[in-house]
Amino acid sequence: MTGQPHPDVVLIMAPIGADATNISTVLRRGGHAPKICRTISDLDTGMRGECGAIVLTEETLTVQLKPVLNRHFEAQPAWSDIPVVLISSVGAPNMGPVFAARLRGPRRTITLLERPLRSVTLLATLDTLLAARHRQYEIRDLLHERDALLSSLESRVAERTEELQRMVEEMEAFSYSVSHDLRSPLRSLAGYAEALQEDYADELPPGARQYCEKIVRAARRMDNLTQDVLAYTRVTRCEMEITPIDLDSLLNEVIEQYPILVSSAGSIRIHRPLGCVKGHVASLIQCFSNLLGNAVKFVPEGKTPHVDVRMTSEGSRRRIWVKDNGVGIDQADQARIFRMFERAAGKKVPGTGIGLAIVKKAVERMGGAVGVTSSIGHGAEFWIELESADPPCANVAEIKNPASFWPAPSMGMMQLPAIS
């Protein structure tokens, strides 16, 4: 559209006598580029191209011409307002003003010139109209510039998005590689140390067996750490499909699936019904296994763990409480323990310090909140608050298809026992 060769072409349609030739001559002398249209079809073609203005004599305004003109007027782009000069007929009856009135409408500029017409008048009128037409071209060019800028912005945004996407993919490949390659030698380390203990039990002095145990434990700790860091990055970036979840079946699933919890299942009491909440199944399983795992873990020596799980309604939300009879958490430590690598317990109780950070991150991404009330020596009560959902909601056991042998992803701070 920009940079057309003849933007100032003036279309002339004047069927009677020498009108067309005379007008054309005057315009050419005035430095314009006139083009005579003999037929309506000529005018139609001319208007399809770029034309600066149109000069018509009154006689041309026939029933056949008007729809053609109207069509072109209406098809104009937003910036365009093509000027028309209408020259009245010779003598009476002079219908010029009437025709001009009929042609007028939105986005059409009709200038009526009456005969006798002097060349200077015609030229002056066209100069003015073409100057206005030039302003329209300038607006058109500005609009094109704006569009070009917008589309270049769009392509830059697309480029950036693609770049980010690539970075995310690289991060995923990295964490996959961490999950696989970093853990593989740890597994060998623990495996061989165990094999040494078992296959050469008779030949190893007690001190050597103890060292083997230490190797196994250290390798396990490192393995748990990498697993937990991965679990944390997973809840940070995974897509969280929020669905209504039946907490009663979810808790069953968690307790059945994790050996540490199965062995203490007798001491976990669930005050049913817990009801339904809106959440992400895999992340919520992770959260509850971390909380329950903690609840049975932090008991003083010689004490049997007792865990109570109950639910309270808080408006449109449900709060699930996990209460233990463990060592308790000092007021000063209660905010800190939800952060990465922060632990309230000393080194005596094994753990990575990531489990609660996983819970907090996951619950917040599900639109919920977490918290704890506790005091030293009186156990702790952790809670998770989520938007409640109306039953019926999907039974977790059905979602997870328990018929087949699909051990769930291993949990933050737990792992399946090794061969002993």
Added chain:
Amino acid sequence: MSTERTVLVVEDDEDDFFLTERALRRFTRGRILHVESGRAAIDYLAGNGNFADRNVYPLPDIVFLDLKMDQVSGHDVLAAVRVNPPGAMPRIFVLTGSNEPRDREMVKDSGVASGYVVKPLSIEHLTSIFGQPLR
């Protein structure tokens, strides 16, 4: 009979194979066969080339399949088995270091695996597959 099941282990890591075989020995008196690549696993199960001799290379009852192997991965093996299933279909368990949900989903979607086990192979895993340990 159940104590003599033939097991094929598809594993490219020497240490992992040693530890897997050691664990398996407590559960089966049958043959424990080993191939070290996804390519060899596909050929073995399809009976291609040397593997056509089923006296030497019997079809296994159970396959433990590693996922991350060079060139032909465990996922590729599952895809090949789906397209061209062996005469007697073994139970295939993926045995991998990967705990990524993506891998788990892909294995599940293949429709030909009986289970997904994250290494190491534990007593609990083996008991649920073979029943009680020997002796």
